[in-house]
Amino acid sequence: MPLPALNRTVTTTVGIATAALLGGIAIGGAGAVSASPPAEPKVQNSFDSLGADVRAAELSSGRTAHYTDSGPADGTPVLYIGGTGTSARAVHMTDFMRTTRENLGLRMITVERNGFGDTDYDAKLGKADYAKDALEVLDKLGVKKFKVIAISGGGPYAAEIAAKAPERISALHLGAALPPYGEKPAFCALTDDQLAAAVKDEIKDPRKWWAFPDDSPVKSIPGFADTAYEEGARTYNQRGQQADPAPQVHEQRLYCDRPGPDLSKLKAPVFLYHGDKDTTVPASTLKAWRDNLPDTAPVKTRTYADTGHDVQYRHWDQILVDLAGRSDRTVVCHDKRTRALPAGEADALVSKKRATLGSCAWNG
Structure with a gap:
């Protein structure tokens, strides 16, 4: 009875190897091989601006x-x-x-x-x-x-x-x-x-x-x-x-x-x-x-x-x-987030060095 067990092991091993080689190729019920088409590329419907026209x-x-x-x-x-x-x-x-x-x-x-x-x-x-x-x-x-x-x-x-x-x-x-x-x-x-x-x-x-x-x-x-x-x-x-x-x-x-x-x-x-x-x-x-x-x-x-x-x-x-x-608002960077806070609140944060003036983009 050892021979059938060996056959099962070999078959399983071959199946795994074959699947690895085939990658994304699917095998149909009749044995036909077909590849999944790649996703359709996304192309915009309108132009991006290159700046204002003169x-x-x-x-x-x-x-x-x-x-x-x-x-x-x-x-x-x-x-x-x-x-x-x-x-x-x-x-x-x-x-x-x-x-x-x-x-x-x-x-x-x-x-x-x-x-x-x-x-x-x-x-x-x-x-x-x-x-x-x-x-x-x-x-x-x-x-x-x-x-x-x-x-x-x-x-x-x-x-x-x-x-x-x-x-x-x-x-x-x-x-x-x-x-x-x-x-x-x-x-x-x-x-x-x-x-x-x-x-x-x-x-x-x-x-x-x-x-x-x-x-x-x-x-x-x-x-x-x-x-x-x-x-x-x-x-x-x-x-x-x-x-x-x-x-x-x-x-x-x-x-x-x-x-x-x-x-x-x-x-x-x-x-x-x-x-x-x-x-x-x-x-x-x-x-x-x-x-x-x-x-x-x-x-x-x-x-x-x-x-x-x-x-x-x-x-x-x-x-x-x-x-x-x-x-009435002051733009600051606070906790790595740009905010337009009420002026008094913003001034307090800046004075305590908990915020900096302007967008966080300026901080790199």
Whole structure:
């Protein structure tokens, strides 16, 4: 009787080996072998965005304005005014917080300035012309009331818009924004030729124009540097102008105009954001803004010890929450989770070093 037992052992062993070799192959009742088909690949139904399209609008002046419009059509309209030497796509540099922007329902609109990007250069145009053009673009988009966020050299243009259409602005946000008030910048003492010589090498190489200090928090944003370089290349070369310094010199000369526009009719709240390490737009500019804002426009100032002239990017998360009308909340990272907590609660956690300001993304 030992032989049958041996046969059973051999059969079982062979069966196991065969199953291992066949892997996922199934054997049918008639002995036929068939393979299970792999799962169907998942392919998306719609395109992912590569950033806002630059659109053209014919103006009543006969000029063509170039602009971008991103976000929900029924969202909160925000006019984004980039810093000096930026194109209509400069808002794309804030897309590292695009999800938050979309969650808050913000609609970002930019209008390009004289001589940059797609927009032709006209030496006769000034800041008031930009304000008129921007308002006309907003009219074409059906936007009546809107908020403004101005970055760095966008500050003087924001002031022009606030003076020209104060009743249309529901909030004015100024991130490291140069004021057209107070002491003139040092470069105002230079001639146009000296200004051109000072900027020509930098605008030819966007890596120099958009260089941030080695300790800048923007260094931790994936792809930020390359996006900035692409923005610089677009600003100064889009129309084949080959980094002509004339538009840049013209804009910097406009920054020297004093006094700035009268803001006495503005009633919207104003938010000032400043980095204590900022030497480009120093702390004294905060007073220049406050001194020229009326009592009817309540001012909230947010200053940060951890930033310089990059505060608008490092604390863009807070700016977005403020733009959404939730300035009563402070963005913090607490227990490895990003929260927008009531300001008092957030301040207490930060003071006890149980939380840090801004998204947890900044902590790596």
